[in-house]
Structures are given as structure tokens and as C-alpha cells.
Amino acid sequence: MEQIRKLPIGIQTFEDIRKDGYLYVDKTAFVYQMVHTGKPYFLSRPRRFGKSLLISTFEAYFQGRKDLFTGLAIEQLEKEWIEYPVLHLDLNAEKYDSISRLDSMLARYLSLWEDVWGQEEREVTLSDRFSGIIRRAYEQTGRQVVVLIDEYDKPLIQTLLDETLLDEYRRILKAFYGVLKSADRYLRFVFLTGVTKFAQVSVFSDLNHLQDISSWPDYSSLCGITKEELVRTFTPEIERLGADNGMDFDTILDKMTKQYDGYHFYPHCEGVFNPFSVLNACKAKVLDNFWFQTGTPTYLVDLLKQSDYDLRLLIDGVEVTASAFFEYRAEVKNPLPMIYQSGYLTIKDYDKDVLLYTLGFPNDEVRYGFLNFLVPYYTDVTDDETGFHIAKFMRELSFGDVDAFMERLKVFFAGIPYELSNGTERHYQAVFYIVFTLMGQFVETEVRSARGRADAVVKTGDYIYVFEFKLNGSAEEALKQIDEKGYLIPYALEGRKLLKVGVNFSKEMRNVDKYIVIEE
Template sequence: MNSVLRKLPIGIQTFEDIRRDGYLYVDKTAFVWKIANTGKPYFLSRPRRFGKSLLLSTFEAYFGGKKELFEGLAIEQMETEWKRYPVLHLDLNAKKYETPGDLIAILNQHLEKWESLYGDEKQDRSPEERLSYVINRASEQAGCGVVVLVDEYDKPLLQAFGNMALMEEYRQTLKAFYGVLKSSDRYLRFVFLTGVTKFAQVSVFSDLNQLNDISMKPQYATICGITEQELTETFAPELQELAEMNRLTPEETIQKMKRLYDGYHFCEFSKGVFNPFSVLNVFDGYKFSNYWFQTGTPTFLVELLKKSEYDLRTLIDGVEASVSSFTEYRVDADNPIPLIYQSGYLTIKDYDEEFGIYLLAFPNDEVRYGFINFLIPFYTSIVNSDQSFYIGKFIQELRTGDYDSFLTRLQAFFADFPYELNDKTERHYQVVFYLVFKLMGQFTDAEVRSARGRADAVVKTPQYIYVFEFKLNGTAEEALQQIDDKGYLIPYQADERKLIKIGVEFDAAKRNISRWLP
């Protein structure tokens, strides 16, 4: 087997480097030309590591008139002038923002670079005055409008999340700084801001209400990310080698890629896209893994979930929401869904046209099981390193019919619970059961229900079908009786596998499973 020796742009976010050094590039230049030639001030929200920085770098090369970098790409047939403009590229990605001075320092760093080119007469003034002066001078010197590109405009705000005083300092600074983009409009040829979140109008965007927010516009739904067509056309040799290395057929390989990394929809009825970061990393080592999820732990989102007492079961099954409730994040709102959506852990999966209601759910298995795995230590005594061991053992025990060992092991998930959780006993334990069975679902046919009239959990293995009923304030006998009375076994009686019903009794005083009966 000949190894594929093509260069993958992992960690490379500069368009010029990708093109000059012969890295693979998924051609998005038709979007660049269309956007650059049909409007002026734009905003795009996308999750982290989704190609926003590369997109801005492509705009920088285009407005820099670097025609040679675009040979063979779609834009080559569209652009005729290749005019050069002054470009101010503000990248807020690279710094840790922990004090008010950190934001000022990075603004100074960029302003000093621009002032060395266009004039530093205002270098002792405020950041917004200096920016206004630089834009004015650059436009006068070049005899044309200036291009302003802002990468991750909200990075300081997100890093200050939870520290309201620091967040307010950053908000005031950025509001004034970005406000220049409105007051300097006559000197500007093009403006493009990217970020993860769209903070509400009362925040930094209040002076930028003229921005064209293309985050949910269907014609730009695939501007970041990789479509299935782009995957199969751009990475055909890599897909073939991935199939061979994992002993899969080409069809099975595509299906596994879709199950793990596809499924992001940024507009109702739009084509789905694959996570580009995970796709590149799969092809780098030819191993399937949770690449994107591992690069950023959603600790602050989980803390937000706990603080808001949001029912995790609703989140895991999918959340119904109106567009206004998940596209703008209000710092003071007791609603974690906008930030979870904008961070890429939820995406649009369905849309009810009549009522204007969206269904938000996990985009794919990488995010679904990565997120549930990450939640386990916050709701149980099991630490990260033990989770896969426990889940694997759970599956093995149920496959062999050893439900006693399964339930004994399940008790470990409830050991040493923090006492303060006791006042929310029922909800908390229901969530833990839910998480465990949802995690098992990646290896076997397991489903867990919260609706009345259905068993609490059903697990199907090659030889057995288990129907579980859990009783917090009742006995194992009552749980079994409910299975019979409600007819929970009826849907499975035509199945050839052995049916096993199990009533499980939960002792609220001990905060653990106490008895079970088959």
C-alpha cells in the first residue's frame, strides 16, 4: 500500500502559507469574491477551529492583490482587477485575557504596527482615536478605501466569562474600538468581523447595527466547514487510505466520517458540513477520534448548565427554540442554550416553518459522546479516566446476561455523591441514569426515556432485551409491577431475543441503588 504523501494544513491558518507551500486547500474563494463585491460590513459567527481565521486570511490576500496565490481557484475566473487596498487585520486569538491591561496590550501591538505604516501622530490618544486616525491616513495615502478584518472579536469577552467586572471593562473598550468602524464608514472599502458568539445589541454590537450578519443566511451556510462533495473530491486518496487502514469499505468509511464529524447546519434546510479540524486530523493519523472536542473543554458551559439547573435530558435529546433565543447571547440571561449552540456543541437539526421553531441537537457522535463523557465527572464520583472502563464493562456484562454485575457496577456511579446535591435528589439521579444509558448507546442499542408510559430504559444486545424501571420512592417489586401493568414488554414480545425485566429500587437516604429484582 502506497502511503499518501500530501500536505495537510493542520494548524496552518494563513492562506498565503497554504498556497505557497503546497498544502491541500478546500476552495472557498467563490464565497470570498461574492462577499467582497456585494457588500461592505459583515459579521460571521462560527464555532472555534472551523476555518474563520483562514477565511479572513483569504480576504487579506485577495484585498492585498496577490493574484498569484489564487491560480487555479474559482476566484481566478471571477476577478479581473486585483486591486490592492490597505488591510488592517486585528487578530484577538493569540492572547490570554486575564486583566484589563491584556486587552489594551494587544490593541497597542496592532496599532503600533499600523502607525509605523500610516503615521503615529495620535499614538498618545485612546485606542479608538488611534484606530480612527490610522484608517483616515491609510485611505488618504492609498487613495482608496481601507479593509478592516477582525478575527475572534469576542475572545476577550468569552475569556472573562464569569467575571462581570472584567467583562464590563472589556465590553466598554471594545464597544468604543469597534464603534470607529461605523464613524469611519466613508474611509472603508470592506469590514469583516468573525467570532464564536453574537452578544446582544446592548453589548459591543450596539454601535455596529449596520453589520450584515451572514451567520444564518443560506447562501453562506457552507462558507466554513467541509461539505460531503468537498470531502470526496478534495480528499479522495486520503479517504481510500483511511478505509484500508481501518479495514472498511469506501462506503463504510464515508458513513463513519458522517456519523462522527458531519451534521453541522447553520441555517434551516441548508447542506450539512463536516468539522474541518477533525477531518484533517483523521487523515493525518488515519485514526478515528474526538479531535475537535479534545481541543477545548466546555467547563464553563457545564458550570452554566448546573447554575441554571437546566434539565440535561432535554439538552441531550434536542432543544426546541425560537431563533432569537439561540442566536444572541445576553450575559445576564439565565439560559445556557445560546452559548452552547454558538460554541458548536448544538446545531440546527430541524425547523418548523409554521411556528418558526428550530430543533437544536448535537451535530454528530463526536460531540454527542464527547459532551456526555465530559459531563459524567460533574454529576457522579467517576473521574474521566474511569469512564470508558465502566461503560465497556457495562456493555460486556449485559451482553452475557450478567445484570447483577451491571447493577453492582452502576452503584459506583452513585457512590460519594456531594451531600449538597441531596435536596435535588430525584432530578439529579434521573440525570445520572440518563447519562449512563446514553453513553452505552454508542456501543449497543440502548435507549432511555423520560416520557410517561414507557420503561425508564431499554437495552438490546445480540441475545437479550432488558427493560429497566427505577423507583426512587418505591420498591423493586413496585417497579416490576409497573412494567407488567403498563405493558412495557409488549413492543418486544415478537423479538426472538430473551426478555429480561428488572425493577430497581433507589434508597434516597443512602443516595444509591439498594435492591433490584428480575
């Protein structure tokens, strides 16, 4: 019987992974480098990207647990394995809907630490108690203290649109985290992780000594899985995934790359795969949208609902300055930093001459998931209905039934509420782009990205369709452009039936006015 190796899905404790024989992507060389080259660090990464496991790895290291690191890179690097007092604060597992919830969570950890290191009566406030614990831990052990804080920003991002509660959380956390600077002489190592980097708010104003390594090239693959790590660690699982889907190793690896790779946290650095999706794909033996299926975070949904930001700008990528997306500013006018830091966009390019970054979708999982997410913003079609319609679109074109396809497209446009439709060509192009791009999950679809190409080309097993769209023009004009520009010529020798489809949109009707289909 074939041996099935253990995949650490949902396992965020380093000790459990090592003791129970789960597969582990070795990041311990980074741990050694960080420990020996600095002290206070901050790292921002999207959800389910391995931040909690990384924190747990640091905890085991500073506890001197050499036994857990046997066979890993750090075993050859570290010679001392000194045990330090470790204070590990995890703010992830709580719903912060009131001040008492945050106070209770912090007080709970402080009480646990005080059971070990003691308490003085004069220490009343949360920050006083925290400071006293750090000082006593140092005095009682003779060694500096390690502070590890996972999801430092969870209370803040849960209350982004509640200014009153957000201000209170800022006040509480400013004083609490501020201890990390005033107690510096007692601290050996400090590491905070979170989804966002809050700027221009009081929380970080007292933590200006932190080294923000979120966009440092040396740590771009600190979380996530590089392709080399993927192949080295998961080759048997990739082979099984390929066999179950009728693909050889190189083909399934290429599919996984398109589906899950492509996150860049620094310009032109090596991309990383989403670890959550990789592990689940290997376990389930299917390439699915595992990360996206865990749900778009409530805070992002709420922010986008109240934002007037034109989400259509994200479809083909958007050029911005670093300040526009690296640090979150508490305002709904620009949700871009939150969209980027939540993992829905990544750095695709950087123009060093004008200091502009290009942000875009990292991979197919996020591209198709986010476009599905966008549909209700532009139509009355729900998320569940979108998948049904896209499958029907694909089937109808596969069977050569252009009339059924066009009638279904009309349903999409008829569902655009009047208040959503601004009557511009751009709005209709957005819906058109979303439909055709979502079809690309199932058939080869190209959407125009440069001059001199048709608006869309769809390839099925037996057919190649070339679409051209006009707004308040005519279907005849669209067909004429296909002929004059020679849009069909590149596909003449592919051996499939060629169909050109000219379509006109009426601004008054807010829908398809007329279409003409001609087979070559």
C-alpha cells in the same frame, strides 16, 4: 510507495496552504459573493471551525494575490484582482486578564500599522490612532481600506464572570470598533469573526450596520465541510481510514457522518462536518473525539458552574425562541446562547408556525463528549473514572453479567452528593440516561424516546437486554410492564438471548433498591 497528501492541521494561513501544497476545501466562491454584495459583515462560529483561515483567505484576496487562487472557483469569477490596504487584527493569541493586556495588544497592532501608514501627534487614544491609520491608508493609496478582525470577542468571553473587567473591556472595544462605522467612507470591506454575538451590551451598539450572516442560509456552509466537499476533497484519505479500520468506503463515510456531521446554522439547511475532527481523523486513521478532546473552553466551564440552568433539559433537545440562543446576554441565568455558539448544540428543527427552534447535539462526538462532561455535575464520578466505568458496563453486559452491571450502576448513584440529588425522578433519569447513552459508543443502545417503549434496550453480540425502571415502585411492577407492553416482542426473532431487567429506585436510599433479571 503510496503518496501521502498533506492535511492542513493547525495551518490557518491561506498562503501557506496554497504554496506548500496542503489540501484545501474551496470556499472562494463565498469570498467572491461576499465581496461583491456587501461591505460590513459579522460571522459567529464555534472554535476550530475555520474562521481564521477564512479571514486569511480574504486577506490574500484583497492583497491581489491572484497566484494563490489558481484552480479555485474565484479564479473564474474575479477579473480585476485589485490590491487594497489591509488591516488584519487577530485577538486570539493573548490572555486578557487585565486592562493593560488588552491595551497592549491593540497598541501593538496600531504601532505596526503606523510604521507603514504614519502617525500624527494629536492621535493619542487607541480609537484616534485606528481612525487616523484608516484615513491615511486611504489617502496614500487612493483605495478604500479592508479591515479584518479575527476573534473580536476573545477579551470579552475570557472575562464573562468578572463584571468590573468586562465593563472596562466593553468601554475600550466600543470606542475601538466604533471607528468602523465613523470611518465608513474610507472602508472597502469589513469582516469580524468570533464565537459569540454579544447583544444588549455596548460593544455592538455602534456596529448596528454590520450584516450578521451567522444564520443566513446563503452562508450556512461558509465554515465547516459539507458531505459533497468531504467526498470531493478527501476521498483517498477516507478510503485509507476505512481500510485501516476494516470498513469499505460507504461504511466509513457513514461512521464519519454520525461522528462529525450535523452542524446546522440555519433551519433545514445542509449540515456541515467539523473540519478539525475530519482532518485529524484522516491523519490519525481513527475516529476519535478530536474536537472535544481539545477541551471545553474555560469560559463555558466557569459559566456553567455558576449557572442554575438545568443542564438535563439539553439531553433530549430543547425548544426555544431565536432570542434565547442567537445572541449572548451577559448573565449566568441563561447559558444556552453560549452553549449553542460554542458548538455543543445546533439547530435540529424549526416550527415556523410558532417560531420555535429545537436545539440538540449535532453529532456523536459532541453528544458523548458533553455527556461525559455532565457526569461530574450529577455524581462524584470524575471524567477519567467515567470512561473506565462505561467500558466496564459494556464488557459486563457483553458477558451476560447483569449482577456486575447493576452493582456498578449502584456505584454511580451512590456517588451522587446529597446537595446534587433533589430527590426527583428526573435527576435519577438523567444519570440513567447518561450511562446508557455513553454505552452507545460501544454497543447498540436505545433509550426511550416515546410512549410504549422500554426505558432502555441494549444489544450486544449474544444478548438483548430490555430495562424498565421504577421510582419508589417495585422491580416486580417493572417486569410486569415489560410483559404487558410487549417490549420484548420486536426482538424475538433476532437469535440472541433475551433478558428483561426490572429495577426499582428508592428515593430514600437514593439508589437501586431491588432488581430482578429474567431470561426468556
